[in-house]
Amino acid sequence: MSARKTRLPFANAWFFPAAALYAAVLLPWSVLALFGLLPTPAGLLSPLGHAHEMLFGFALAVVAGYLLGPQPLPLILSLLGCWALARLGWLFWPGAWWTVVAAALFAGGVAWNVVPRFLGAAKKWRNQIVAPVVASLALLSAIASLPLPLELTPRLMHEALLLLAMLLFFMGGRIIAPAVAGHMMSQGHILDARVQPRLEGAALILLGLALLSNLLPWALASQVSGFLLLSVGLLAGVRLLRWQPWRCARRPDLLVLLLGYLWLSVGLLLFGLALLTTALPLSASLHGLTIGALGTLTFAVMARTRLIYRLRDANARPWIHPVAVLLSLAALARILPPLLQLEPFPWLLLSAACWSLAFLLLAVLLWQTRGRFNHKP
Known part of the structure; x- marks a missing residue:
């Protein structure tokens, strides 16, 4: 009897719970910190820090969970680990080199595994829009983890x-x-x-x-x-x-x-x-x-x-x-x-x-x- 082929786990099984819990914690924390009711981590000292985590922390985790599909478990856990390390780094040590590296590895890993599946997969240009959008989000996520001038x-x-x-x-x-x-x-x-x-x-x-x-x-x-x-x-x-x-x-x-x-x-x-x-x-x-x-x-x-x-x-x-x-x-x-x-x-x-x-x-x-x-x- 031939061995049964192992079924790859879906990335959403890991990323969706992480995104939901992070969303539940981040917003009340940032609001209460804004009014001095909770200690304020360095990454949430301004409303822009809250926006950063809303877009590149929460939203990008949902995008990753939905678009990655079935993947080898080591890859899923590696990307999830980079995501978690980037979140921790942004909150408490924004601009640190390892925060930037973790954010870049997560964004790059998601783009590397998602973009090729959509690039050129359809004849109509509208159906190929996912590839450049995900690639652009990944690039912005990596850039946003850098210590940038406030006006940018x-x-x-x-x-x-x-x-x-x-x-x-x-x-x-x-x-x-x-x-x-x-x-x-x-x-x-x-x-x-x-x-x-x-x-x-x-x-x-x-x-x-x-x-x-x-x-x-x-x-x-x-x-x-x-x-x-x-x-x-x-x-x-x-x-x-x-x-x-x-x-x-x-x-x-x-x-x-x-x-x-x-x-x-x-x-x-x-x-x-x-x-x-x-x-x-x-x-x-x-x-x-x-x-x-x-x-x-x-x-x-x-x-x-x-x-x-x-x-x-x-x-x-x-x-x-x-x-x-x-x-x-x-x-x-x-x-x-x-x-x-x-x-x-x-x-x-x-x-x-x-x-x-x-x-x-x-x-x-x-x-x-x-x-x-x-x-x-």
Whole structure:
């Protein structure tokens, strides 16, 4: 009898729990440290440090877990170790040589194993967008771990956020569209507008132009970026409406994905408006993308991926999907107070508490389903 071929483990089995726990701890820690209620590590002395870990710590771990797929366990643990060492180094010894090396090894390792699978794998240029986006995120992650001039850091963070927005926009067409179409077909309806290639292509081109204009130092370039982001936000909204989300009322897993995509549209609109007018604070508007879109979509993808892989049913644990509403509350608690001129402290605490509770509960789900395979509860 021939030996049975060993099945490679999926990277998300390790990276998703690490990302969920890190998200649950990082945000309340940074908020409480900001008000002197907890000791402040060197990496969180400024809001830019918090943004760094949100994008290159939490978000990049989710990207790695989702896109790496099945890999040899030594490789997964090596990359996870580099990620953890880079997080520890950034928090307590930012700029140290070993922090930079760990961040570069993690980012480079992810890019080395992800980019070749997508580069040239499809004939249409839209379907190859993952490769340059992941490569660019990896490069920015390595650069951001260096001791940079303070005036360069916000621009670099905006570039990373726009790259993640591009990835979310693209992956929405690959995750949400077929899932909604499959559900509608089971209900006797046909969804004609799925990927919507022309709309997707236009949005990706506009986001690419926004990435370029964001690098330019002129005031006019900021206005151009604002107009481009407004246009993409509107296109994302049109795409969402053409998916007919009202037909998914009985599928909470799909509703959470659609809620995250709604936040992507809103977040891009807010970002664009903040660049075009001083009436909308930029720091507040960015949370539509970071907490609303990035938080909700990563939450939904991590929960849905684990439930489908382990239990073959995205709604096998129905309690987890309403938890995503906490992330919308967290986003609103960061966006509305500056607009309404409210005292920020209680709203910051509320936002951090909602975010942290959501990802703690996600970590509980990931733990509960860690050893279950292919059977329903």
